Amino acid sequence: MAEVAPWLTIIGLGEDGPDGLTGASRAALEAAEIVMGPPRHLSLLPDLPGQRVDWPVPFADGLDLLAGFAGRQVVVLASGDPFWFGAGSVIARRFAREEWRAMPGPSVFSLAAAHLGWPLEKVLCLGHHATPLTRLRPHLARGVRVIMTLRDGAAVTELADYLTNLGFGPSQLWVMEALGGPRERVTEVRAGAESEGFDHPVAVAVQVAGEGKALPQASGLDDGVFDSDGVMTKRPVRALTLSALAPKPFERLWDIGGGSGSVGIEWLLSHPSTEAITVEPRADRIGLITANATALGVDRLRVVEGKAPEALADLPTPDAVFIGGGLSVALLDWLYAHVPAGTRLVANAVTLESEAVLIAAHRTRGGSLLRIELSEAAPLGPRTGWKAAYPVVQWSVVL
Template identity: 40%
Template sequence: MTQWLTIVGIGEDGYGGLGQNAREALDRAVTVFGGKRHLELLPAAVAAKRIAWPTPFSDAYRMLHALRGQPVVVLASGDPMHFGMGATLMRFIERDEMSILSAPSSFSLAAAAMGWPIQDVQLLSVHGRPMETLFKAFAPGAKLLILSNDGYTPAQVARMLSQSGYQSAHLTVLEHMGGDAERRIEGVSGGWNHPHCADLNVLAVDCGVPAPSARAYSLLAGLPDEAFENDGQLTKRDIRAVTLAHLAPLPGELLWDVGAGCGSIGIEWMRAHPACRAIAIEANENRQELIRHNSDTLGVPDLQVVGGEAPAALTGLAVPDAIFIGGGVSDGRVMQACWENLKPGGRLVANAVTIQSEMALVGWRDTYGGELTKLSVSHAQPLGSFDTWRTGLPVTIYAVRKPV
């Protein structure tokens, strides 16, 4: 089929800022879809029928498919492929049926307005996404460009920065960039006094130098134990770092964290890359709440929590690329269910502390291969007026890859 759908990026300068190809697509179009604001930017000379996006938005896919084969234009903000409409529609319409004509993205305009090299900046969006994802991005000296959800976003971000110890972070709100209503608002997070800005804005944040007590955590595996609220069911820092090295998260992969405790393994898996996903399976309701709290405060609120005992709780879950078993190793049914559900080529990692669970892992290694590692970690602690080494319980780590 020919390219019947054209996605046109349009900025605040409206029709006047469009190139010749975009104008010709609008002249040919029988129907134009877009937000009410976008449609109002078109002159009367564009004769196509104009349809504002419906509520719920999912109805739009049916409406577009009903016009399949006719010349249709979709108006989108800036670059449709950067947190935009093009990326959304690409999941429902074949690529060879559409043409995409981009305008400068909001991020490009904001980087130019701030004088920030865009390759040195984190590009983030909370438009229809959880605000808590920003916690992961707060770091000393970090520069962030944030696509706001609405006019209240800058005040919310200022509060989050202050709560995290970044009271002196500098915020710049860039409203209606490129249009007649363009405006710039500046201030520091600790003294932010703008409760509401224009709904169409990009927020630029220079995190600067935080307070000594600020929460500033690396994205590498092995966060300090105190980063996690827990009731004692926590894979400790040194063991956790080695465990995650064996799990080896890759972008887009899904982890099952079975017997998740306070969620530390699944949380650090998701912090490794924005596209990493995880499901925490935990039977204890209090620990389920700890997982939700920890995932929010550590910037991965999309971590999925499943309540229930394995193996029954594993039924119907999305197929994982990797599985960590932190509890239930001595129950052969749990190990077997995890192994059967794991993707071919996927990784299974299990930790054992007791002799019985270690024996179970040895048995699995004899049957399925893999490798066993025993870790014993000691920390210097006071003994009277001196120091001595206090050794934690040794942990056996079993790691195996499922044959393809």
């Protein structure tokens, strides 16, 4: 079969316009019948024979417009390296691999690291031009270096305020405008200091400092990290629960009986590719779970209001299931009938009734049964004694 020549070329354009392009990129641009891109990128180009088309807003509308040009020689302009927090991957998902080719330029992360002399392999690189700043939360710790893109100049002040409110006010910021172009400007500021206005496109490099609390990398965050109405899986039991659930990259969790959302949130914190769906029957807890997830940087947590198993019917298939509330024989029977073999299931019980359900399930279905008894030192008159918590029975099994 004859090789099909691509009709679409994705070119990474820097702030210096065509001056920074390779010979192949220049040739593709000059030969294009149509050049699509944001107005800012198009304004950097000299006179060219091709028709100029503004990429519309919202971005998704541009994909349909682009598809209409199939078969003609088309160039799409993107910033720097289109496949590093850029438009390249979105376009590539829409079109067959033989239809397009890419000619990337230096990324804003490479330019920023080169300016500061930072080893890029040791720097956290984030795209925050279209995502909330709260996603930065899991990464904040003294000594961390971050380079991130921001949506506009106003977001610089928002970032500085966010860092200050979390106790990282002494952090050093380098605000980088229009890197690599004639308008390039780099301004060094402190997170808690007043700063002047900044213009798009803007990226910020951060040397994190201060006494703010970093999130531990191990399972079992302090209970105080979560807002709660009193119903939540407490830290020691949560650590054992996450260990039994054993999250892995690209896996999805069903968290049944979300409470404060702590188990689903910690599942998501284990790796950026993980997914979690929390099912909670009480409407008054939905906002609480969502707020906890957002505050801890995992707003990708999906929260479903409803009672299991009815609320589970249309959900995407899980790799692991945790039952923290609503345990019943009917729920276990439904899971065994509808969830694929190989799914990991962990259930916790506190009451005698739910404990009996797990003991019976262990007897008939196998798995591992664990009784967790914890005591904490507490005042006992003028002295100190052990105050026991309710024992928790945990059943874990592979369906």
